[in-house]
Amino acid sequence: MNVCFVTNKYNEVSMAWDIYRALDPVDEIDRMDVITLFDDNLDSQKSNPTVIPLSGDRPFDLKALYKLKKEMGKYDTVLIHNMPSSIYTKIVQNFVESDVILIEGSLFDMYPQKVKYLRNFTNSFLDGMICVSYPVYRSVVENQKRIEENKITTIESGVDINLVESISREAPNSEMPDGDVLITTAGMLKTAKNYEGLLRSYKLVTEQTSLDTNLIIIGGGPLQKNLIKLTEKLEITDSVSFTGMVERHEVYRILGSSDIYTQPSKREGLSLAALEAMATQNACVFSDLPVFTEPFDNNAAKYANHEKPEEIAKCILEFIRDDDLRQSHTQYSHEMIKSNYSLEKMGLKYQRFLNRIKND
Numbered sequence: 571m572n573v574c575f576v577t578n579k580y581n582e583v584s585m586a587w588d589i590y591r592a593l594d595p596v597d598e599i600d601r602m603d604v605i606t607l608f609d610d611n612l613d614s615q616k617s618n619p620t621v622i623p624l625s626g627d628r629p630f631d632l633k634a635l636y637k638l639k640k641e642m643g644k645y646d647t648v649l650i651h652n653m654p655s656s657i658y659t660k661i662v663q664n665f666v667e668s669d670v671i672l673i674e675g676s677l678f679d680m681y682p683q684k685v686k687y688l689r690n691f692t693n694s695f696l697d698g699m700i701c702v703s704y705p706v707y708r709s710v711v712e713n714q715k716r717i718e719e720n721k722i723t724t725i726e727s728g729v730d731i732n733l734v735e736s737i738s739r740e741a742p743n744s745e746m747p748d749g750d751v752l753i754t755t756a757g758m759l760k761t762a763k764n765y766e767g768l769l770r771s772y773k774l775v776t777e778q779t780s781l782d783t784n785l786i787i788i789g790g791g792p793l794q795k796n797l798i799k800l801t802e803k804l805e806i807t808d809s810v811s812f813t814g815m816v817e818r819h820e821v822y823r824i825l826g827s828s829d830i831y832t833q834p835s836k837r838e839g840l841s842l843a844a845l846e847a848m849a850t851q852n853a854c855v856f857s858d859l860p861v862f863t864e865p866f867d868n869n870a871a872k873y874a875n876h877e878k879p880e881e882i883a884k885c886i887l888e889f890i891r892d893d894d895l896r897q898s899h900t901q902y903s904h905e906m907i908k909s910n911y912s913l914e915k916m917g918l919k920y921q922r923f924l925n926r927i928k929n930d
Contacts, residue, residue: 571924572601575649576638576659580606580621583818585651585673588842590619592728592917599921605641607634607655629654635662642666647924649673653685660692669697669927674706675839678713680762686713693717698927700725700920703840705860723923726865727842728916729849731908737819738826738850744813746827749782751890754828754852756821756843759791764836764857764876766793766800771834773804774883779890783809788824788843790815825850829896830889834876835859845911848903853896855885870903 573593575586586604593599602619609623622641626634638658642648643666650656651673663670672693678686693699694716700723701707707724710717746752753772757763765787772785787797787810794812801810813824821843825831831847832855840861847854848870856862857876872888874881889896 571599571647571928572603572645573599573647573649573924574603574605574622574642574645575651576605576607576642576655577650578607578652578655579609580604585675586619588727588913589649589673589920591730592913593920594619594917595914596917596921598925601645603645605638607631607638607658634658638662639665642668646928647671651675657688657692660695663695669924670695671698671700671924671927672696673700673702674710675702677706677837677839678709680837680839690714690716697721698723698923700923702727703861704864706839721927725916725919725923726911727840727845728913729842729845729907729911730913731849734822734846734849737822740823740826742823742827743820744786744816744824746824747784747786747809747811749784749809751779751781751783751830752828753783753785753830753832753886754788754825754847755785755832756788756825756847757833757841758789759787759793759797761793762835762837764834765797767836767876767879767882768832768834769797769800769804769806769810770879771832771882771886772810773806774879775886775890776806776809778883778887781890783890785810786813786824786828787811788813788816788821822846822850825852828852830855830886832882832886833857833862834874834882836876838862845907848900849907849911851900851904853889853899854903855882855889857882866903866906869899870906871899 577586590602593602604619604621606623607626610625624634624637639662645668647669650659693714698721801807831852834857838861854871856871858873872885874885
């Protein structure tokens with residue numbers, strides 16, 4: 571089976587890279603390439619996977635659409651994820667014989683209203699859909715009526731355990747703070763991630779422990795300036811740092827130096843960073859959303875109401891004050907990731923679903 575992933579732009583933090591690493595070892599996958607709509611001058615002959623740049627212009631490019639039609643016809647299955655590349659692919663789907671499968675990573679209510687209408691309409695063209703968590707699956711089944719339920723499945727993300735463990739042992743390139751306890755979080759700095767609530771929680775932590783704690787926020791995004799201003803208002807600038815956007819391996823290194831990882835999101839589809847935090851043996855504090863509480867039990871993490879900073883702070887402080895508790899959680903969650911969330915298992919699940927869609 572020949573498979574490609576159509577995306578807007580390609581790099582080694584993109585979903586296309588993760589899917590490639592999951593599918594490349596699978597025997598029944600003969601070829602796994604990436605088509606990127608808006609990249610220029612990528613050396614497709616030397617990259618691994620093969621990356622085919624179409625050099626399109628945003629928001630819509632007829633030449634890129636024609637090139638995509640020409641390339642898509644070479645593949646049995648085409649995977650899509652983000653807009654607008656997914657819309658391009660759904661248009662071209664009518665002119666080629668390839669199966670098109672959408673990887674859905676967000677809850678339906680996370681989209682703006684116009685996007686909801688567009689996705690509902692264009693999803694009727696799909697041959698299949700892969701949801702990254704059961705809450706996302708339920709959201710799709712309840713709200714996106716134009717795709718048949720038997721074409722939808724759930725395949726949770728996987729982690730390359732050996733790679734993450736190996737790189738997490740390296741010293742970070744970023745300057746790391748001195749202190750007794752390092753707390754981290756990772757993701758795009760946007761409202762859904764609830765970084766404002768995290769900073770207010772961290773302020774409470776600093777007031778209730780005599781230990782020297784530090785918080786590193788990994789990632790960039792539109793809220794960074796506002797969040798820095800909030801740290802000044804809360805008088806915690808000396809112990810909070812923002813990395814901005816960093817490459818994937820540096821994330822692993824920072825997580826490898828961390829003691830506690832926290833993600834008190836307001837809304838979440840499935841956080842790969844949360845899985846990677848467990849793989850790097852962090853004690854984890856999450857919001858009590860189903861995306862966290864359903865796949866993980868109370869031995870894997872602690873959970874708090876994202877609207878109550880005092881609850882988040884309480885969970886963090888329990889890990890800070892009890893080394894044995896922290897160690898038992900990190901050991902349990904690490905083994906859980908190795909057993910249930912490996913990249914190999916993810917690849918085999920993808921292969922079975924792609925075969926089923928192809929043979930229907």
